[in-house]
Amino acid sequence: MNVVEKIIAGDVRTAARLIREIEDEHPETRKTLQKLHTHTGNAYVIGITGAPGVGKSTLVDQMIYHLRKQNKSVGVIAVDPTSPFSGGALLGDRVRMQRHSLDKDVFIRSLAARCHAGGLSASTQSVIDVLDAMGKDIIIVETVGVGQGEIDVVKSAHTTIVVVIPGMGDEIQAFKAGILEVGQIFLINKSDRAGAVQTLENLKAMIALNQHKLSAEGWVPPVLMAEAVHNKGVAELLQTAEDHRRHVDALSLECKYRHNREKAAAQFSAMIKDRLVEDVLKQLSATRRYQQAVDAIAQGAKDPYSACDDLLSAILRISLEKEE
Amino acid sequence: MNVVEKIIAGDVRTAARLIREIEDEHPETRKTLQKLHTHTGNAYVIGITGAPGVGKSTLVDQMIYHLRKQNKSVGVIAVDPTSPFSGGALLGDRVRMQRHSLDKDVFIRSLAARCHAGGLSASTQSVIDVLDAMGKDIIIVETVGVGQGEIDVVKSAHTTIVVVIPGMGDEIQAFKAGILEVGQIFLINKSDRAGAVQTLENLKAMIALNQHKLSAEGWVPPVLMAEAVHNKGVAELLQTAEDHRRHVDALSLECKYRHNREKAAAQFSAMIKDRLVEDVLKQLSATRRYQQAVDAIAQGAKDPYSACDDLLSAILRISLEKEE
Numbered sequence: 001m002n003v004v005e006k007i008i009a010g011d012v013r014t015a016a017r018l019i020r021e022i023e024d025e026h027p028e029t030r031k032t033l034q035k036l037h038t039h040t041g042n043a044y045v046i047g048i049t050g051a052p053g054v055g056k057s058t059l060v061d062q063m064i065y066h067l068r069k070q071n072k073s074v075g076v077i078a079v080d081p082t083s084p085f086s087g088g089a090l091l092g093d094r095v096r097m098q099r100h101s102l103d104k105d106v107f108i109r110s111l112a113a114r115c116h117a118g119g120l121s122a123s124t125q126s127v128i129d130v131l132d133a134m135g136k137d138i139i140i141v142e143t144v145g146v147g148q149g150e151i152d153v154v155k156s157a158h159t160t161i162v163v164v165i166p167g168m169g170d171e172i173q174a175f176k177a178g179i180l181e182v183g184q185i186f187l188i189n190k191s192d193r194a195g196a197v198q199t200l201e202n203l204k205a206m207i208a209l210n211q212h213k214l215s216a217e218g219w220v221p222p223v224l225m226a227e228a229v230h231n232k233g234v235a236e237l238l239q240t241a242e243d244h245r246r247h248v249d250a251l252s253l254e255c256k257y258r259h260n261r262e263k264a265a266a267q268f269s270a271m272i273k274d275r276l277v278e279d280v281l282k283q284l285s286a287t288r289r290y291q292q293a294v295d296a297i298a299q300g301a302k303d304p305y306s307a308c309d310d311l312l313s314a315i316l317r318i319s320l321e322k323e324e
Numbered sequence: 325m326n327v328v329e330k331i332i333a334g335d336v337r338t339a340a341r342l343i344r345e346i347e348d349e350h351p352e353t354r355k356t357l358q359k360l361h362t363h364t365g366n367a368y369v370i371g372i373t374g375a376p377g378v379g380k381s382t383l384v385d386q387m388i389y390h391l392r393k394q395n396k397s398v399g400v401i402a403v404d405p406t407s408p409f410s411g412g413a414l415l416g417d418r419v420r421m422q423r424h425s426l427d428k429d430v431f432i433r434s435l436a437a438r439c440h441a442g443g444l445s446a447s448t449q450s451v452i453d454v455l456d457a458m459g460k461d462i463i464i465v466e467t468v469g470v471g472q473g474e475i476d477v478v479k480s481a482h483t484t485i486v487v488v489i490p491g492m493g494d495e496i497q498a499f500k501a502g503i504l505e506v507g508q509i510f511l512i513n514k515s516d517r518a519g520a521v522q523t524l525e526n527l528k529a530m531i532a533l534n535q536h537k538l539s540a541e542g543w544v545p546p547v548l549m550a551e552a553v554h555n556k557g558v559a560e561l562l563q564t565a566e567d568h569r570r571h572v573d574a575l576s577l578e579c580k581y582r583h584n585r586e587k588a589a590a591q592f593s594a595m596i597k598d599r600l601v602e603d604v605l606k607q608l609s610a611t612r613r614y615q616q617a618v619d620a621i622a623q624g625a626k627d628p629y630s631a632c633d634d635l636l637s638a639i640l641r642i643s644l645e646k647e648e
Binding site for chain 1: 354
């Protein structure tokens with residue numbers, strides 16, 4: 001069996017190796033991913049995002065438990081922000097999901113977050129494709145909500161759950177960063193803590209205020225309460241995700257196409273960004289013109305701003321000419 | 325007076341406005357920055373990087389105190405990782421530097437970290453240019469060491485100090501992420517804590533192991549101890565930074581040119597990355613070819629990997645043809 005066949009057959013070791021290669025940005029993985037792509041589109045992708053400490057991993061662990069009871073196979077992609085200092089700090093979180101580690105229908109992988117345009121989003125999408133081709137029914141993408149890169153990640157999910165805890169003042173911050181537009185469900189975890197009701201009211205008010213932006217598809221994001229650590233509210237959360245899925249399924253064809261096109265556009269833009277930075281810059285920097293620009297800057301003969309303008313306008317001109 | 329003249333005259337309000345515009349990525353700022361660039365090159369840039377909680381802000385505060393005693397004017401750029409959730413959490417750090425807020429020769433600005441290729445690095449470099457043109461003698465760039473984007477930031481500093489604390493296991497993590505190659509000085513802050521000597525030994529061993537990579541310019545990064553909160557070791561740290569400056573100054577012309585060219589290359593590459601993502605993608609996504617690719621993906625007629633390959637190879641082909 002070749003790699004594609006092995007992955008479709010659910011071979012965990014082959015999948016793990018391919019995921020490592022995606023992380024390492026092996027250019028050869030693209031050929032495999034191209035072939036895998038025709039075998040994708042069956043999994044339902046749930047995004048989970050929220051600040052460190054809101055209990056995402058515990059929540060995901062409980063979600064796995066419920067989904068397994070429904071006999072659904074589950075893939076989990078935990079996106080870690082890579083830090084040269086505290087890179088290992090999040091390993092503890094993974095440990096919390098260990099009770100599922102012997103279940104062959106649960107596949108959990110951490111993905112290091114590289115801080116470059118579209119890179120994270122593009123590689124997460126590729127890993128989603130791998131898990132999808134493996135036949136996972138539900139794929140959960142867990143990401144700590146730090147920065148635009150990570151917000152982009154959850155844009156490719158079918159349903160995104162934004163997790164907050166009472167009294168974090170998250171509501172306002174979330175609103176500012178466009179989290180509101182990204183979440184289809186808001187969950188107040190650790191809802192036994194003081195301030196839960198206040199947080200609930202705030203979130204609901206904010207959603208109501210922004211309804212004109214959100215209701216293009218007629219879905220008003222509900223705000224739920226949970227205590228994931230006591231397994232409270234988790235079944236309701238999954239039911240609400242299922243409601244959202246049905247809601248989208250029931251949209252008119254035109255509306256559904258617009259929905260799909262938006263997802264495709266986000267995914268394509270992330271991929272182009274990633275490749276622009278990786279491939280185009282690499283090839284560009286090998287050109288004589290580029291090296292001459294660096295010389296001129298180092299010698300003080302040219303300022304970097306003008307050098308950058310000159311180089312890019314040349315590229316843009318020829319790209320746009322070609323179009324006409 | 326125009327904007328450039330005002331900034332050269334040290335006008336704080338004009339500088340603050342320009343920095344805000346750099347953050348907001350106003351394309352018009354480039355014209356101003358081009359003109360400012362001829363007035364730069366006098367400031368000495370010190371990078372400070374380290375995990376949250378190692379005491380960077382306290383250290384910077386003490387460094388300002390010592391530099392002011394030497395009658396040097398100081399600019400500080402604190403690069404914050406933007407989080408939609410905890411965006412405001414770092415404000416407390418800025419407060420620690422408040423004792424210098426009435427000193428007109430100290431200029432402190434926070435810069436939000438956008439997670440996109442080169443974006444952070446490019447905008448930090450532009451803000452360095454502004455502070456440089458204002459006539460600051462020393463510019464301190466403080467960044468929490470999370471991700472490649474932030475490592476790139478300190479690459480443009482003349483001297484970079486990597487701050488760790490005892491017993492964090494940072495040493496190994498740091499090594500992995502290439503922090504070792506970026507630091508010219510390592511500082512163990514909070515050195516009264518248990519494990520300081522162990523951390524010192526580990527760092528020294530790691531530096532010795534990698535000396536072949538580091539000693540191109542004959543500088544072996546020293547490892548210092550400090551208790552910034554008690555103002556211990558801060559004067560020594562500044563003296564060591566000065567030693568590094570003299571070391572680079574004393575390099576042969578050829579060696580110094582190579583050093584400058586490396587910095588120019590890093591800066592140029594960050595700027596190109598930033599603009600590739602911002603401008604090129606924007607113009608690209610407006611083309612018919614791009615929109616047709618999105619349609620094909622949304623309809624399932626084409627996989628995104630092939631679509632991306634097709635679009636980029638077209639751009640690359642014409643860019644490279646032009647070269648010959």
